Amino acid sequence: MHNPSPIPVSPNGSASGERTAPRREQAAQRAVGHRNEILLAGRVTAEPSVRELPSGDQLVTWRIAVARPPSEQRSNQQVDPITCVSFHKDMVELTRDWRIGDTVQVTGALRRRFWRSANGAASVFEVEAKTAWRVRAGA
Known part of the structure; x- marks a missing residue:
């Protein structure tokens, strides 16, 4: 008789009777029900500025x-x-x-960024935009 669910092998090579899942699957299972989705609609108060990072990538920031x-x-x-x-x-x-x-809409996720400053550890919350569009030009 074929066993459709093989017994997993533990990291030390021994067979165990309990089911295990790959790390990625375990992480996904822990995250079930977790969401980090942001939808904003508001008025631009600081025009977008572009900064080139040491990697060569560009970062655009606006408020x-x-x-x-x-x-x-x-x-x-x-x-x-x-x-x-x-x-x-x-x-x-x-x-x-x-x-x-300008009135804009933004979708994305809330992120917290950390760095060291002259005064010690610092952090900021930002929305990492996935999509954005101008709804209406300012008056």
């Missing part, structure tokens, strides 16, 4: 202000300023004509 719903506004904070970045070559060209005041 938008996203208005909070009236029920979530605080007396001194009615918008959330959000920095967006992208390493995609096409995004450099796509954002080239964006100006302050």
Whole structure:
């Protein structure tokens, strides 16, 4: 009789009775239900700037202000300023004509970046853009 589910072999070469999965599959199983999807619509407050990295890749960075719903506004904070970045070559060209005041939409994922500064460890949250488009030119 053929066994459709062979008994996996442990890293030390011995057979075990429990099923194991490759590392990638295990990571995917742990991530079930995890999501990191961002959809933003807001007004450009810092025009896109392009920086060449030591690797030769280009990084485009811009900032938008996203208005909070009236029920979530605080007396001194009615918008959330959000920095967006992208390493995609096409995004450099796509954002080239964006100006302050343009309304844009961005999809992507929230990322936290770490570095060492003169004052010690530092970090920032940014949206790594996957897609972006101008909805309306500013007035």
